[in-house]
Amino acid sequence: ALLGGIAWWQAGEIWSGTQALYEHPFRVRVAAATLVADVRGINRSLKDVVLAEDEAERPRALAEIDMFEADGFRQIEIMGDRNLGTPEDLDALRREFAAWRAIRDETAWLARAGQRDEAAARTTPGGIGREHVDKLDRILEHVDAKVQQNAERFFDEAKARRDALELQLGGVLAAILLLSAALAALLVRSITGPLETLRAATNRFGAGDL
DSSP states (O other): OHHHHHHHHHHHHHHHHHHHHIIIIIHHHHHHHHHHHHHHHHHHHHHHHHHOSSTTHHHHHHHHHHHHHHHHHHHHHHHHHTOOSOHHHHHHHHHHHHHHHHHHHHHHHHHHTTOHHHHHHHTSTTSHHHHHHHHHHHHHHHHHHHHHHHHHHHHHHHHHHHHHHHHHHHHHHHHHHHHHHHHHHHHHHHHHHHHHHHHHHHHHHHTTOO
16 A cells, blocks of 8 residues: 555656646747747748739738737747746747737838839848848747756756655665564564474473473
8 A cells, every 4th residue: 555655646746747848848849839830921921922913812911921920929828828938038029029010011011012122122131021030030049948948957857856756665665675574573483482482391291391
């Protein structure tokens, strides 16, 4: 029963560490990766807006941008709920992601106004839109690095907990073995003592010592 209780407790501790690893570093890294995909999707759809030959193509691309943006904000909220970095990182990410919309809206307006070359220049290296994407990438890389550090900390803590539990279990097993040996010795002594007394009495009786 004692060993069963210790094993149950160990299982609970291991599950606690596994759950924490999933709910924090792993989930945040998934959200960060999804946000990166959303940023790429927005950037791609914005280029479709700029390069559209037919005005009817632009609403579809703009709708895709809205979809990616909404999902991006959802991922930022997930990262905020389970943040393992610093609040400043996520505040900067949220602020820059929101600020990107004004840049995109101006780019789309230029494209609709027939200024396609100027709109396209904003999405290429050196353009204001591309620079903003690069800024978002740098923030996300910084957040991911912080999350990785904390994931390693979680792993080290889980490993230390496992080692401590194994040591505790080994100590309990050793104590049980020692107690069992002591009880066995007492049991043997309680049996052999009376037998020795009986044997001695029998020998005296056989020798005529009544």
